[in-house]
Amino acid sequence: MDIKFGFADTARELVIRVAGEQDGYLQQINEALANNSNVEIEDEKGKKFIVRTDRVVYVEVGSTSQRQVGFAGV
Incomplete structure (x- = not known):
């Protein structure tokens, strides 16, 4: 799962891949x-x-x- 932070006055984002x-992460954030x-x-x-x-803006x-891969999930 990815957690993406957007910051004020910058176009870059911080993406953290967590398990x-x-x-639990929603509550902590x-x-x-x-x-x-700080988090x-x-x-x-x-x-x-x-x-x-x-x-932090968003x-x-x-x-x-889990995401489906291929045509099996269609």
């Missing part, structure tokens, strides 16, 4: 945004990211469902 449940504090996220490879939420949290 785990969407609800919502709390950090509400308190204007710490660890990606699938073990890298840790600390994101300051004072400049957050997109990907779906935890």
